[in-house]
Amino acid sequence: MPIYEYKCDKCENVKKVMQHMTDKQLTNCDECGGPIKKLVSSPKKPHSNDINVKKDNIRKDTQRIRDEIHAGNSNTIDDVLGSA
Numbered sequence: 001m002p003i004y005e006y007k008c009d010k011c012e013n014v015k016k017v018m019q020h021m022t023d024k025q026l027t028n029c030d031e032c033g034g035p036i037k038k039l040v041s042s043p044k045k046p047h048s049n050d051i052n053v054k055k056d057n058i059r060k061d062t063q064r065i066r067d068e069i070h071a072g073n074s075n076t077i078d079d080v081l082g083s084a
Helices: 048-071 077-082
Strands: 003-008 014-018 036-038
Antiparallel strands (some): 003 014
16 A cells, blocks of 8 residues: 655645555645645665565575586476476
8 A cells, every 4th residue: 555645735744644546635734734735755666675685586596506407416497497
């Protein structure tokens, strides 16, 4: 479910709200009752640690394939991946 940010025109309070895309937009500030507007925000970027984990998994899989083929247990990458 997306998180939307709203900013009050009167007191400039910023509020983050988890809403479905089909939910009605908020119209009034919880703090002062003034009018609020939905802010334009960017999508969440993947956490750098997530990318590093994926790279590590690729390295481990690549090394496992090399080891299996070198040991003579498999002849092709498909043989190794089929046994995973």
